[in-house]
Amino acid sequence: DTEVTQTPKHLVMGMTNKKSLKCEQHMGHRAMYWYKQKAKKPPELMFVYSYEKLSINESVPSRFSPECPNSSLLNLHLHALQPEDSALYLCASSQGMRGRGTQYFGPGTRLLVL
């Protein structure tokens, strides 16, 4: 089974709201990723967790706050977002960060910031 699940599927929030995106995998993968994707463009890496520790932060604004409670779960906490943050947010996982670790993506959360 190569399934990564994400909730919610859709999210609409105001600029003053606080919300969270959730991601889960049960493949025993030790690396998990958050990506942001605009329409018809490739995904852009935001964060990488390796063995539940933040390994890469691609200079993402602090209004995005990642959290890895355990090896199967990954959260992205959102606060005071801007309309330009509207996008498809993708979670992915891989066996590890080692060079040949194929990344498997979840279905994404479509976020609209009003």
Next chain:
Amino acid sequence: TQLLEQSPQFLSIQEGENLTVYCNSSSVFSSLQWYRQEPGEGPVLLVTVVTGGEVKKLKRLTFQFGDARKDSSLHITAAQPGDTGLYLCAGTGIYRGTSYGKLTFGQGTILTVHP
């Protein structure tokens, strides 16, 4: 910084035609993945190629990884409307390189197959 040049960006063809999508780089990749994505959904893995010169087939899709592990191609034979979507190539950075742990994506190819 590693770059993957993917071409063409757009492809509009008739059902039954063949097509090839290319991904080229000046950098070496540890492995290369091809994904297909439909609007509003996450990328779905089609294949991972690892060895230089490797050829993999998935029904009507043929994937090649260049001998030097710097380029790859996706060939679709007798395209069908169900093949419509965004195709992404993505390379995995080599161990201890500056792109280690990251996927370098091509710009994507939007394929439309008309009935």
